[in-house]
Amino acid sequence: MQKRETKTKLTDHFQNIADPRKECLIRHKLTDIIMIAICAVISGAEGWNDIEEFGQMKKKWLSNFLELGNGIPSHDTFRIVFSLLDPEEFRKSFFSWVKETADIIEGEIIAIDGKTIRRSYAEGQSPLHIVSAWAEENNLVLGQIKTNQKSNEITAIPKLLEMLTLKDCIITIDAMGCQKEIAEKIIEKEADYTLALKGNQGKIHQAVKKIFAEKNTRYDFHEEISSGHGRIEKRKCTGLVLNEETRNLKEMRNWKNLKSIVKIESERIIKDKTTQEVRYYISSLEATAKRFNEIVRKHWSIENSLHWTLDIAFREDESRIRIGNSAENLGILRHLALNLLKQETTLKRGLKAKRLKAGWSNKYLVKVLRS
Numbered sequence: 394m395q396k397r398e399t400k401t402k403l404t405d406h407f408q409n410i411a412d413p414r415k416e417c418l419i420r421h422k423l424t425d426i427i428m429i430a431i432c433a434v435i436s437g438a439e440g441w442n443d444i445e446e447f448g449q450m451k452k453k454w455l456s457n458f459l460e461l462g463n464g465i466p467s468h469d470t471f472r473i474v475f476s477l478l479d480p481e482e483f484r485k486s487f488f489s490w491v492k493e494t495a496d497i498i499e500g501e502i503i504a505i506d507g508k509t510i511r512r513s514y515a516e517g518q519s520p521l522h523i524v525s526a527w528a529e530e531n532n533l534v535l536g537q538i539k540t541n542q543k544s545n546e547i548t549a550i551p552k553l554l555e556m557l558t559l560k561d562c563i564i565t566i567d568a569m570g571c572q573k574e575i576a577e578k579i580i581e582k583e584a585d586y587t588l589a590l591k592g593n594q595g596k597i598h599q600a601v602k603k604i605f606a607e608k609n610t611r612y613d614f615h616e617e618i619s620s621g622h623g624r625i626e627k628r629k630c631t632g633l634v635l636n637e638e639t640r641n642l643k644e645m646r647n648w649k650n651l652k653s654i655v656k657i658e659s660e661r662i663i664k665d666k667t668t669q670e671v672r673y674y675i676s677s678l679e680a681t682a683k684r685f686n687e688i689v690r691k692h693w694s695i696e697n698s699l700h701w702t703l704d705i706a707f708r709e710d711e712s713r714i715r716i717g718n719s720a721e722n723l724g725i726l727r728h729l730a731l732n733l734l735k736q737e738t739t740l741k742r743g744l745k746a747k748r749l750k751a752g753w754s755n756k757y758l759v760k761v762l763r764s
Contacts, residue, residue, distance in 0.1 A: 403762060404428055404458075406490040413477035420463045426474050428459055429466070434723075434730040435761055436752035439708055441468040441475075447752070454755045476717030480539065483725050488536055488556060491732070495531055499561040502529040502688060503584075504695035505553065506567060507546050508703070511710045513720040521720045524549045525728070526557055527695040532735050534699065534728040539721050546570060551578045559584040563678065565692035568593055571675070577649040580677065587655070587676040587688050600644035601654045601673045605631060615682035617690075629658040630686035634679050650677040655685045698735075703727060706744035737764035 404424055412423045430438075432455070433447035448455065448465035455461060466474075507524040514520040524546055526535040536556055540549040546569045554564070554575070559582040566575065568591035579586040590598045604610070613632045618625065634653050635645065645651055655674040660667065674689065703709040707727050714720050734747050737760055742750075751758040 403431075403490065406486045406493075407483075410482045410486055411479065413479065414474065421466045421470060422460055422462070423474070425459045425461060426466055426471065429455060430471060430475070430726055431729060432758060432762070434707075434726045435733060435748065436758060437748045439712065440714060441471040444468065444471050451755070472716070472719065475722045476719040478718055478722050480718045480721040480725065483722055484537065487725055487729060490729070491533070491535055492558065494736075495528065495533060495535065497528060497535075497558065497562065498530060501531065501562045502565060502691045503527065503535065503557075503559060503562045504529060504565045504692045505550060505570060506695045506700070507540065507549075507569070508700045510712060510720060510724065512713050513715045518715070521715070521724065522546075523721075523724055524553055525695070525699060526553055527699050529691045529694045529698075532698060533732040537725065537728060547572055547575075550575055554578050554582060557582070563587060563688060565688060567692075573647055573649070576651070576675075576677070580649045585650075585677045587674055587678065587685070587692075590673040590675060597644045597648070597675065598673060600642060601656075601675065604633065604639060604654060605656045605673075613682040615686050617686055623664060625662040627660045628686055628690065630682040630689070631656040631658075632680065632682035632685050648675060651675055652677055652679050653685070655682075655689070657686070657689055699731070702731065702744060706748065707731070733761050733764050737761045 407424050407427050410423060412419065429448045430444050432451070433444040436447060438444045438447050445465065445468040452461065452465055504527045505524065506527070507522055510521045510523070512520070522540045522545070523537050524540060525537040528535050536553060538549050538553045540546055550566065550570050551574060555578070559579070562584045564579045564584050564586045566586070566588050568589045571588040571590055571594050576586050576588065590601060592598060610633065614630070616627065616629045618627050620626070632653060632655050635651065639645065640651065653676045655676060657672045657674070658669070659672070660669050674685070676685070709724075709727060712720070712723065714723055731744070734744055737747065739760065740747055740750060740757070747761070751761050
């Protein structure tokens, strides 16, 4: 393992984080603490005791690229540091690393959605809710921001958008983020949007439903059927590029660059149970129904590839870590570990198997860190 190459690729991004500890109490370098935690979380660690145990077991290997002047920090040191560490600075370092490593292509679908870490609550304190941006094609987290509760996603999403480079991307958000200000921010970032409509936008929601109820309009149509694991899903997409008259309806004209409306009718059959749902969307794109069907379907990759993975592979919902900034900072560690594991593609196994192998094999862990 080449010491300098590893530092250049990852460690340097954390060099400028301010150490929250009093100088007289510092026995371990902050970058050493962060790197041990990253390696440990990649390898299956779920809390501070696990991270210390990992460090003790891997001390000889870690000393190849970390100073470790006073050995491996205790679990109390990890707990204190990550509870005090400024998550804003930690998040900026995460952004810096993602910006350097991600290859965002034109037309990349960036799904934005929130997730609550359900057991991260304390008396008088709501569970931590994180809004994340997921790059579907790259299969990685671009960034995240904390909110106090789900209803605050409306204020958190513009802040997250401001942090990201989104030129020529397509931003997809569920109904909570269907706001004029958010649409405008996306256009300011030189991106396009496809936003889900529900009752939170009553007037435009009703106007869109009314347009699709008209029989004398020429719509674009596309249907796709997928199956697997005993499930059959049919998705019918009806799309309409707005003409000048519909674009200037009072319900439509205040939405920045609004060009199309979309109707998705989905039918899901699981064994003998059938469920049906109709959803509506607005978009700044002039696209075919086939393309809109693809965009809406790919939006849900944030649920399957990020949120579900964090719960199943990282057991995030079970985490009781919540003191100070520790829950938010551990969330950033999980996102960083998940990105690295997903970018390592030589092992054709699930994340659980990758984490186990990273814990067992120093050679494979180096491969993940370099991914």
